[in-house]
Amino acid sequence: MKPPPPSSPYWKFHRQLARFNKVVFRRTKGRLGGTFAGSPVLLLDHVGRRSGQDRTSPLIYLDDSPNLVIVASKGGVDAHPSWFHNVMAMDSTEVELPGGIRRRVRPRVAEGAERESLWARLVDLYKPYEAYATHTERRIPVVVLEPA
Template sequence: MARFNKWLFRRTKGRRGGTFLGAPVLLLDHVGRRTGQARTNPLIYLDDAPNLVLVASKGGIDVNPAWFHNLMAMSTTEVELPGGVRRRVRPRVAEGEERAALWERVIVLYPPYADYAKRTERLIPVIVLEPA
């Protein structure tokens, strides 16, 4: 699914493949920590201008996904938004009240995250991508 979504997104500059179950999608570029290979993941995001917000949901019930670890190991990277707009960003994990406020907005945007959070013991990271 991710590979097709990425292809469709790039082919149409986000006019197609720019949403997943009604939620907006961006393409996140990152580098594999072990392989050093460039990777791209389509991910649901919240526009919290000038920042973007991601949730590190599924990497297994009790494990953060590989893209999260790759992203957090980088000081900056690029994302591609619908319309072919590329933006250089710096990741950080939201904590405390900021995380709680963003989490509430994210689950309104994409309710399955709330269901997923009930099935895991871990606190699912909320990542803020600030302009770099």
Template sequence: MPKPPAPTSPFWKLQRQLARFNTFLFRKTGGKVGGSFFGGAPVLLLNHVGRKSGQSRTSPLIYVDDSPRLVVIASKGGVDAHPAWFHNLMAMATTEVELPGGERRQVRPRVAEGAERARLWERAVAIYKPYAAYATYTEREIPVVVLESADATPAE
């Protein structure tokens, strides 16, 4: 199976530049531009803080609207490592996401498991088919992250 490029490769540097450009367009247009990914998959902006740097970061991510919750997939981190944004997010009690149209929500992350994960994974793959292909060449189970309202009582 082919392995994804190393996070320091020119490919990943280009990915980071494109993510910054997408974030700029998203914010400038209220999500009219940059609010969807290839094939029309909807995008939100996840605001988080780097665990090591302490710097604010924003990651444009494909999401599933599982109203009132939002769902994101921690895909492209590496063959055996989750992406940095996933680790940053899980280290935070709450954070903010920006949705197309300018809506901002305070959310609390948790990782879906079991039947819930399977159901949400299928919905995510239906929205963005490359998730399924990526899952075949990574050595890790790709986390499905549920973003619940920070005002709601956490699920047990």
């Protein structure tokens, strides 16, 4: 089973839910919207490569202190999500953690043994990642956000 195309009603609903999550997260400093299905959520700021507009994506994260780890899961069968391309084109950006804590971070993609170790921990944190990986033809990037 392939994920729905990016223009489907599913993805429109997904984008609306993400916008709602961002508003709730920011207004309550993460007391609401700071978790999804029991997993911690951060807000990742990025700039659209084509539009130049500021964007924010709520994403499940793994605290691998001092780093934060996120996964570029829902993009499509053969395409990474737009936030992944946007953030990888930036030298650094900011994330917002529950409590209103903001951190400046530098993104990089984990490779090899580091990726495998982090992937296993991310799947333990949020089981649907494993199922989603079987429905895509791409290797899902694990992104390490290092302190900038």
